[in-house]
Amino acid sequence: MERLKSGIDGIDDITGGFPIGRSMLVTGDAGSGKTIFALQFAKSSCKQGFKTVYITTEEDASDLYTQGESFNWDLKTFTDNNILSFTELAGIRAKVTEAEMSIDIGAMKGNFSKFINELPEDTQTVIIDNIGSYTAKLTPYEFRDRFDLLIYELKKRNITALVVLDSATSSEFNEIALFSVYGALKLMKRENPYTGRRERVMDIVKMRSTKTPTQFISYEINSNGIIMI
Numbered sequence: 001m002e003r004l005k006s007g008i009d010g011i012d013d014i015t016g017g018f019p020i021g022r023s024m025l026v027t028g029d030a031g032s033g034k035t036i037f038a039l040q041f042a043k044s045s046c047k048q049g050f051k052t053v054y055i056t057t058e059e060d061a062s063d064l065y066t067q068g069e070s071f072n073w074d075l076k077t078f079t080d081n082n083i084l085s086f087t088e089l090a091g092i093r094a095k096v097t098e099a100e101m102s103i104d105i106g107a108m109k110g111n112f113s114k115f116i117n118e119l120p121e122d123t124q125t126v127i128i129d130n131i132g133s134y135t136a137k138l139t140p141y142e143f144r145d146r147f148d149l150l151i152y153e154l155k156k157r158n159i160t161a162l163v164v165l166d167s168a169t170s171s172e173f174n175e176i177a178l179f180s181v182y183g184a185l186k187l188m189k190r191e192n193p194y195t196g197r198r199e200r201v202m203d204i205v206k207m208r209s210t211k212t213p214t215q216f217i218s219y220e221i222n223s224n225g226i227i228m229i
């Protein structure tokens with residue numbers, strides 16, 4: 001199976017990278033580093049020459065550039081060279097009033113795959129950060145249906161995807177998103193029983209056709225982004 005380097009060295013050393021044409025899920029609490037992970041993956045994908053689309057639902061592109069700059073990542077050069085593009089769904093959401101919201105969400109219902117249909121033909125890599133913004137009022141059955149269809153359509157187009165899902169939404173739907181995807185990672189903070197300090201750990205929950213560790217992997221976020229320790 002061909003792989004695309006995730007851009008996080010520790011993960012690439014262990015797994016060889018993310019399987020091309022398949023979808024990976026990243027879940028985690030607020031501040032756990034999901035967006036940084038997603039940006040680091042986007043950068044890596046561009047560097048490897050893959051046409052990459054980053055769909056952002058919570059921050060606008062300028063905030064993501066700024067986040068990248070804090071790690072000395074020059075994402076602008078990628079967008080200037082048309083290898084990377086941002087689709088902002090954050091602004092649209094911010095504009096709708098609560099009354100309009102239910103209509104808007106209603107229109108979005110069943111339409112995760114709308115994200116995919118509107119992608120340029122030559123898209124090779126897609127990042128959706130955070131799909132949890134578009135699940136309001138779905139029942140767990142509907143969520144599973146829509147999510148499965150999204151993953152199916154991505155695969156049909158041979159797109160390598162990283163789907164971010166906040167842990168609150170993931171647990172609201174009983175973690176069923178974990179079943180549809182080819183691989184899943186969970187970003188967490190936990191207390192180290194020996195030091196009493198809180199540390200960041202990652203669980204590679206699954207990656208099909210790949211040997212994965214059962215232990216948590218410690219990581220930190222420093223001036224280079226996400227680094228395994």
Ligand SMILES: Nc1ncnc2c1ncn2[C@@H]1O[C@H](COP(=O)(O)OP(=O)(O)O)[C@@H](O)[C@H]1O
Nearest residue numbers: 029030031032033034035036037070221222223
């Ligand atoms: N330049 C940086 N250096 C070190 N840590 C950073 C830097 N930028 C952000 N962080 C850390 O990353 C956290 C935000 O990560 P983010 O990926 O936005 O989380 P999530 O998307 O899971 O909510 C911040 O709260 C901070 O702890």
Ligand SMILES: [Mg+2]
Nearest residue numbers: 034035058129
């Ligand atoms: Mg985020």
